[in-house]
Amino acid sequence: MRYVQLRAFHHVAISGGFSKAAHALHLTQPAISDQVRRLEEEYDVALFSRQHRQIVLTPAGNRLLAVTHRLFGAEGEALELLQEERSLRTGALRIVADSVHHVLDVLTAFRERYPGIQVSVARGNTGSIVDTLTGYDADIGVLGELVDERPFEVLSLNVSPIIAFAAKSHPAATRTSLSLAELSDWPLIMRERGSRTRQMLEQRAADSGIDLPFAVEAEGREAVRAIVAAGGGIGFVSAAEFGEDDPRLVRIPLDGPPLLMRETLICLRERRHSKAIQAFFATAQAVAAGSAGSALRSAKSG
Missing domain, CATH: 3.40.190.290 (D-Maltodextrin-Binding Protein; domain 2)
Structure with a gap:
C-alpha cells in the first residue's frame, strides 16, 4: 500500500469520479485509475462498484474512506500548523x-x-x-x-x-x-x-x-x-x-x-x-x- 494509492482512492471517493479526482490532483485520469486498480489488486478487495456509469463505494470502500478521512484530515491540520508557524517566522x-x-x-x-x-x-x-x-x-x-x-x-x-x-x-x-x-x-x-x-x-x-x-x-x-x-x-x-x-x-x-x-x-x-x-x-x-x-x-x- 502506497500513499499515492490511498490519496487517489480518497479523492475518487469524495469527488465521485475518476476525472474529478484527476483534476483535483493535477494528474491524468488513467494515472488515477491505475493507482486505485493497483490498491484493489494488491489487497484483493473491491473498493468501488460501477452502476449505470456511476461509481459507488462498496462496504469495504466506505470503511476505508472513514480511515482516509482521518488520515488526510490530520495531514491538512499538520500542513496548516506548519504554514502558520512559517508565516509568523517571516513576513x-x-x-x-x-x-x-x-x-x-x-x-x-x-x-x-x-x-x-x-x-x-x-x-x-x-x-x-x-x-x-x-x-x-x-x-x-x-x-x-x-x-x-x-x-x-x-x-x-x-x-x-x-x-x-x-x-x-x-x-x-x-x-x-x-x-x-x-x-x-x-x-x-x-x-x-x-x-x-x-x-x-x-x-x-x-x-x-x-x-x-x-x-x-x-x-x-x-x-x-x-x-x-x-x-x-x-x-x-x-x-x-x-x-x-x-x-x-x-x-x-x-x-x-x-x-x-x-x-x-x-x-x-x-x-x-x-x-x-x-x-x-x-x-x-x-x-x-x-x-x-x-x-x-x-x-x-x-
Whole structure:
C-alpha cells in the first residue's frame, strides 16, 4: 500500500469520479485509475462498484474512506500548523497610525515574540488610514473613533481627553484650564483636515456657537508640536499622546465636559484571518490585560 494509492482512492471517493479526482490532483485520469486498480489488486478487495456509469463505494470502500478521512484530515491540520508557524517566522506587517504612541508597548511585545516579521509604520489621520486599509496598502490601522465600523474588525486601545498645549513661554502656559471661548483669543495650530482631534474640537466649538479659526494648519502631530514649541500658538492632542518628555511644553486642560478620544486598532474584517494580523491583535489584547492587571494590583497595594 502506497500513499499515492490511498490519496487517489480518497479523492475518487469524495469527488465521485475518476476525472474529478484527476483534476483535483493535477494528474491524468488513467494515472488515477491505475493507482486505485493497483490498491484493489494488491489487497484483493473491491473498493468501488460501477452502476449505470456511476461509481459507488462498496462496504469495504466506505470503511476505508472513514480511515482516509482521518488520515488526510490530520495531514491538512499538520500542513496548516506548519504554514502558520512559517508565516509568523517571516513576513511583513504594515501599520498606519495617527500616533504610534498608542501601540509602542504592543510593538515591543510583538517584536520580541515574532522577531522574523518586519514591521513598517506609516503616519496618517483618521480619513487617510481608512483609505489606506480599504486600498490594501496597509494591514492594520491605529486611529480614533470610526464613523462606520462595518467593514472593520475593531479593538479598543485606550480612552483619553483632548487637551490644549503650549510652549512654557506662551502667555497661556500659566493657566490651569482654558475654555473654548478663550481659545479664540489665541493663535491656534491645527492638524490637517481629516484629523479626528480637529473634527471633535471644531464640532464642540460649533455646537457652542464659537468660531475657532486656525493660525497655522500643519500636517502631522510632530509638525504641530514643533510649531507650538517654537511659540507659534496653542495646539491640541489627546492626553495619552502628549507625553512628558518635552520640557518646552505644558499641557492645559479644557473646560467643560471632556472631549474623549477613543483610540482603536483596526483591520479589514475580510483580512482578520491573516496570521500576522491575528498575532498583532492578540498581542495588543495581552498587553492591555497585563496593564489592567498591574493597575489593579497597584490600587490594592495602595
